Amino acid sequence: MNNKSEALRNLPAVDEVMRVSDISEIRERCTRPQLVGWIREAVARCRQQILCGDDLRSGAAMASIVDDVRRQSQFDVGRTTQAVINATGVLLHTNLGRAPLADRAIARMNEACRYTNVELNLVSGRRSKRGERATRLLSQLSGAEDAVVVNNCAGATMLVLQAIAAGREVIVSRGQLVEIGGGFRLPDVFTAAGVLLREVGTTNRTYLKDYEQAMADSTGAIIRVHRSNFLQSGFVTEPTIEELVAVERPDRVPVIDDLGSGCFHDLSSLGLQEPTVPHSVNVGADLTLFSGDKLFGGPQCGIIVGRRRWIDQLRRSPIMRAVRVDKLTIAALEATTEIHLAGNSVDEIPLLRMMFKSADDIRSACVALCDQLADIEGPEVRVIECESPIGGGSIPGASLPSFGIEISGRGVDRLAASLRMSAPAVQSRVAQDCLVLDLRAVSELELAPLAARLRSELATFSDPA
Numbered sequence: 383m384n385n386k387s388e389a390l391r392n393l394p395a396v397d398e399v400m401r402v403s404d405i406s407e408i409r410e411r412c413t414r415p416q417l418v419g420w421i422r423e424a425v426a427r428c429r430q431q432i433l434c435g436d437d438l439r440s441g442a443a444m445a446s447i448v449d450d451v452r453r454q455s456q457f458d459v460g461r462t463t464q465a466v467i468n469a470t471g472v473l474l475h476t477n478l479g480r481a482p483l484a485d486r487a488i489a490r491m492n493e494a495c496r497y498t499n500v501e502l503n504l505v506s507g508r509r510s511k512r513g514e515r516a517t518r519l520l521s522q523l524s525g526a527e528d529a530v531v532v533n534n535c536a537g538a539t540m541l542v543l544q545a546i547a548a549g550r551e552v553i554v555s556r557g558q559l560v561e562i563g564g565g566f567r568l569p570d571v572f573t574a575a576g577v578l579l580r581e582v583g584t585t586n587r588t589y590l591k592d593y594e595q596a597m598a599d600s601t602g603a604i605i606r607v608h609r610s611n612f613l614q615s616g617f618v619t620e621p622t623i624e625e626l627v628a629v630e631r632p633d634r635v636p637v638i639d640d641l642g643s644g645c646f647h648d649l650s651s652l653g654l655q656e657p658t659v660p661h662s663v664n665v666g667a668d669l670t671l672f673s674g675d676k677l678f679g680g681p682q683c684g685i686i687v688g689r690r691r692w693i694d695q696l697r698r699s700p701i702m703r704a705v706r707v708d709k710l711t712i713a714a715l716e717a718t719t720e721i722h723l724a725g726n727s728v729d730e731i732p733l734l735r736m737m738f739k740s741a742d743d744i745r746s747a748c749v750a751l752c753d754q755l756a757d758i759e760g761p762e763v764r765v766i767e768c769e770s771p772i773g774g775g776s777i778p779g780a781s782l783p784s785f786g787i788e789i790s791g792r793g794v795d796r797l798a799a800s801l802r803m804s805a806p807a808v809q810s811r812v813a814q815d816c817l818v819l820d821l822r823a824v825s826e827l828e829l830a831p832l833a834a835r836l837r838s839e840l841a842t843f844s845d846p847a
């Protein structure tokens with residue numbers, strides 16, 4: 383205890399750190415306020431370490447602070463779009479930007495950064511519809527008559543409700559009144575879209591007859607919302623999309639299927655069950671909504687496929703213009719859709735490639751990585767079995783068997799922070815004094831930079847335990 387308070391008392395002041403010679407070199411590359419900010423952060427982190435029981439005597443504290451400041455100066459902390467190696471194992475990690483794009487999509491996006499024929503038909507020389515080819519390919523892929531693309535699936539939900547059913551009732555099961563995340567709650571979306579919520583059934587059980595009884599002159603639509611971020615089990619039932627589509631209803635009442643995850647691939651060989659977009663279209667949903675950057679593995683956007691008459695109605699809505707996508711999204715989406723259409727998704731789309739990666743291959747990569755770290759003195763490093771969650775509002779509770787590298791010992795929090803704060807940044811998983819790097823979501827090209835980062839971090843990482 384005495385040691386701790388003495389260590390805290392001995393923490394250097396900002397001015398003292400400023401005078402260290404290593405710092406003056408950094409000083410030349412940044413502004414004074416920037417440097418002061420880094421020093422303050424470094425001192426705060428050091429204080430935290432001491433409070434957590436790290437025995438940092440004054441010399442060690444100064445060295446650790448200088449090291450921390452150097453790291454921060456190399457790493458542009460203000461930038462929010464740096465390359466991050468995702469060693470968390472979570473395939474669709476919302477904080478890491480969900481799906482990584484396919485090379486072909488990145489190349490297409492790059493081309494579109496300059497002038498591009500986003501609304502120009504190069505054959506006729508006339509104006510064309512924005513994203514026309516992407517929507518044609520999406521219709522082909524899903525089997526729907528037509529499609530539109532907006533900036534995300536939440537925007538798609540909003541647009542559909544507003545354009546199709548404003549001022550009227552939309553029937554939804556009480557078991558599906560979800561919060562998607564980021565505070566996007568379905569009942570609030572209904573209100574904002576000017577639609578009246580007609581809840582039916584109960585939290586756990588909703589029957590077809592509940593929908594049938596709720597049908598009235600004021601009904602504008604029926605919506606089904608896929609449970610993509612939580613599970614319900616036990617005494618639970620609700621009609622399937624096939625059954626909902628069969629509900630007797632006037633021509634003006636469409637069935638909307640908000641799938642969210644956008645699955646096009648049969649995942650049963652992975653032991654996963656997820657409703658697919660073609661299934662929803664095929665059984666007769668009038669409009670099907672999904673995200674571009676979940677299981678579809680493309681750029682962030684909201685895709686709506688369905689019957690032409692409803693899609694036309696969406697196109698005429700003033701909201702459409704407010705939620706339209708930019709040329710870069712269209713470029714990446716078009717390329718991603720081409721890959722799906724060509725049947726190459728498991729080879730070319732990183733998300734699917736990672737999902738279908740065998741646990742054995744991941745284990746081999748872990749063993750190879752471990753071997754590259756074997757000569758470094760320091761904490762214990764070993765290969766362990768683990769689970770990679772799919773994550774990101776797609777298949778709740780589902781995970782795939784995987785392997786990772788486990789680094790154990792006290793101070794792994796510090797190691798995790800160091801790994802995060804240098805280029806390329808590495809995001810790992812820490813639990814109970816163990817740092818785990820799950821390699822399922824780490825691409826082959828990232829293995830060498832990851833090994834290099836680990837070598838340099840472990841070499842300076844001393845395990846105080």
Ligand SMILES: *Cc1c(COP(=O)(O)O)cnc(C)c1O
Binds near residue numbers: 536607674684776
């Ligand atoms: C994820 C999800 C959304 C929101 O999609 P974003 O593209 O993140 O806006 C909407 N509905 C469902 C069912 C979802 O799973």
